[in-house]
Amino acid sequence: MPSISLQDVSVEFPVRTPDAHSLQLRLWSAIGGRLATQAKGVSVRALSKINLTLSGGDRIGLVGNNGAGKTTLLRVLAGSYPPTSGTVRRVGRIVALTDISLGMDPEATGLENIVFRLVFLGHTFAEARKLSPEIEEFSELGEYLRMPVHTYSSGMYLRLAFSISTAVNSEILVMDEMISAGDAHFIAKAQLRLTELLKRVSIIVLATHDAAVMKGFCNRLVWLDRGEIRGIGGFDEIYPSYIAAG
Amino acid sequence: MLTSAIAVSTIGFVWSYLWAQPVGEVLPYIAVGLVVWQLIAAILIESTTLLPANSRYFHNQCMPVSTVVFALAFRHTATFFMNLIFPLILAASLGLRPSSSAFLAIPGVLLTLIWCLWTSLILSILCTRYRDIVQVVSNVIQVAIFITPVLWMPEILPARAQDWLPWNPFAVFVAIVRDPLLGREVPLAYWGSAVIFSLGGFCASLPFLGRGSRRIVYWI
Numbered sequence: 001m002p003s004i005s006l007q008d009v010s011v012e013f014p015v016r017t018p019d020a021h022s023l024q025l026r027l028w029s030a031i032g033g034r035l036a037t038q039a040k041g042v043s044v045r046a047l048s049k050i051n052l053t054l055s056g057g058d059r060i061g062l063v064g065n066n067g068a069g070k071t072t073l074l075r076v077l078a079g080s081y082p083p084t085s086g087t088v089r090r091v092g093r094i095v096a097l098t099d100i101s102l103g104m105d106p107e108a109t110g111l112e113n114i115v116f117r118l119v120f121l122g123h124t125f126a127e128a129r130k131l132s133p134e135i136e137e138f139s140e141l142g143e144y145l146r147m148p149v150h151t152y153s154s155g156m157y158l159r160l161a162f163s164i165s166t167a168v169n170s171e172i173l174v175m176d177e178m179i180s181a182g183d184a185h186f187i188a189k190a191q192l193r194l195t196e197l198l199k200r201v202s203i204i205v206l207a208t209h210d211a212a213v214m215k216g217f218c219n220r221l222v223w224l225d226r227g228e229i230r231g232i233g234g235f236d237e238i239y240p241s242y243i244a245a246g
Numbered sequence: 247m248l249t250s251a252i253a254v255s256t257i258g259f260v261w262s263y264l265w266a267q268p269v270g271e272v273l274p275y276i277a278v279g280l281v282v283w284q285l286i287a288a289i290l291i292e293s294t295t296l297l298p299a300n301s302r303y304f305h306n307q308c309m310p311v312s313t314v315v316f317a318l319a320f321r322h323t324a325t326f327f328m329n330l331i332f333p334l335i336l337a338a339s340l341g342l343r344p345s346s347s348a349f350l351a352i353p354g355v356l357l358t359l360i361w362c363l364w365t366s367l368i369l370s371i372l373c374t375r376y377r378d379i380v381q382v383v384s385n386v387i388q389v390a391i392f393i394t395p396v397l398w399m400p401e402i403l404p405a406r407a408q409d410w411l412p413w414n415p416f417a418v419f420v421a422i423v424r425d426p427l428l429g430r431e432v433p434l435a436y437w438g439s440a441v442i443f444s445l446g447g448f449c450a451s452l453p454f455l456g457r458g459s460r461r462i463v464y465w466i
Contacts, residue, residue: 018377021378022378024378075306078308079308080305080306080307080309080463081463096308099305099306102306102307
């Protein structure tokens with residue numbers, strides 16, 4: 001059974017001034033030069049003592065103002081940020097869809113990019129080639145798939161990225177806002193495909209500002225405020241106080 | 247390939263006249279040597295800015311630093327083999343015929359790549375933490391070509407000075423790839439140094455290969 005548990009997880013970003021990035025100054029201060037009086041580096045505490053347990057069936061909505069730590073928390077859950085202190089325990093295959101075109105190369109053709117992107121999502125090359133025809137068909141890009149991706153319009157590019165990313169097979173999914181793509185005709189198809197994906201996945205964590213998504217899709221909201229959890233609960237419980245707090 | 251062909255042939259001609267040596271001997275020597283030099287220098291120089299340039303990957307996906315280092319080495323190795331075509335044609339047209347010792351260039355390339363891999367891995371991390379090392383590295387590489395037998399042959403040095411060459415990794419790795427291809431003999435000391443520099447350093451860099459370097463994501 002997939003699960004994630006965070007115990008007292010904190011994340012601190014070192015804020016490095018140009019001085020802190022200099023080996024020369026570091027050496028000077030080590031041998032007691034006059035420059036030794038420079039201030040110690042500052043750090044930003046992006047998350048502070050987060051305790052959270054996620055298990056199968058969870059549809060978590062992360063809410064909070066800009067800078068509250070939503071994206072940082074997503075990245076800790078996905079494993080790209082190691083916590084400064086505390087522990088993360090993760091069971092199950094996790095995929096982050098925080099950047100749906102990660103691994104795509106503008107110089108390569110659409111077909112090559114399907115394989116590249118799938119490999120980035122954790123598939124082997126053999127699996128990627130097997131999944132490829134379905135994605136080619138869904139994307140409706142036809143002959144364009146044989147052309148380099150930099151010739152695409154940004155809408156077509158996004159449509160390809162969406163088509164590939166939604167073919168992912170994972171137990172835990174992390175997203176920054178609901179992903180979407182396409183023109184009026186495609187968007188309905190896209191929605192359907194996304195819904196199917198979300199049904200397959202056991203745990204979903206979604207950072208969102210969209211009240212309709214929070215209400216309709218999430219079964220639990222986690223309210224983050226300046227790096228701390230202010231509240232966990234259902235929409236009716238959390239959302240009004242989140243809005244009231246401003 | 248074309249730019250490399252123009253560069254190696256002009257430099258090769260000018261330097262063979264400067265050293266007053268036969269063009270047929272100096273031109274392929276400089277041409278092959280420069281291509282190997284470019285492989286090493288390009289990987290090392292690009293590694294200094296590699297991690298900030300690829301920060302998007304590290305922020306959005308859990309992956310080891312070595313992934314982008316391997317990609318970097320792979321890209322430059324492909325370019326290297328392309329660039330190598332012209333100097334080899336040049337050598338053949340000037341009457342050089344490959345001998346059986348040319349196969350020694352294969353372990354030569356492998357050892358060179360292993361050395362480039364771990365050196366660029368360490369450099370990429372070090373240069374991300376201390377940004378002023380980026381300039382130091384490019385300066386060192388600029389100077390290194392003058393103390394490395396690429397544009398000149400080691401034979402013009404006094405014997406005592408030649409003994410020091412195996413201490414210069416650039417000299418060692420350029421020689422173990424270039425010299426077998428041109429039928430020149432590689433002293434055993436060079437192979438010894440190459441193995442120590444590449445395999446020894448590789449073992450020393452192992453802690454940086456996996457999860458040991460995870461916190462770097464906060465520096466980029």
